[in-house]
């Protein structure tokens with residue numbers, strides 16, 4: 166349906182995808198073989214501020230936090246991507262062997278050429294997330310245009326400095342579904358309490374976009390997935 170207005174949504178390199186753990190294991194083995202001869206590993210280096218302000222708002226299909234310029238970036242292979250914003254999906258958009266996580270956070274970045282790269286972080290149900298607690302204390306509802314400024318936001322605690330990730334080329338998961346987005350789905354998960362997850366689900370009534378926050382998995386087609394980072 167999106168493809169009627171946004172032709173790229175019918176493309177062959179769309180996100181999210183279902184990640185086959187067998188394929189990930191094979192990629193890890195390949196990485197180990199390559200590392201025996203390599204001097205340096207080709208991982209992600211994340212540089213997020215210990216403390217920053219965040220401009221939080223409800224964009225009608227998720228809660229988004231805009232980050233000030235310079236507060237976050239990551240680099241891979243000599244290329245640096247600056248953090249623009251982060252937002253949430255419940256349940257997760259990416260799947261592992263068909264299984265979803267309760268939530269997924271997306272950290273959206275762009276490099277100086279305007280190419281996008283997203284770090285995806287799965288959220289499991291567990292202990293209350295203290296970093297996100299200040300946001301959750303006052304989440305704007307759908308239709309509310311107010312913006313909430315959160316100060317002393319402990320950004321660096323949400324993503325490890327040197328994460329391992331499953332990487333592939335994909336797209337934005339909302340219209341216009343633009344392709345050419347580098348995806349890094351991290352192996353390290355975050356935790357949020359049942360109450361925190363429930364509070365988010367309450368705001369967005371359905372499971373799938375546009376009522377909910379999630380786009381179903383898309384065909385992998387002939388794309389390759391790889392693994393980045395230490396193993």
Ligand SMILES: [Zn+2]
Nearest residue numbers: 252254271338
């Ligand atoms: Zn997203």
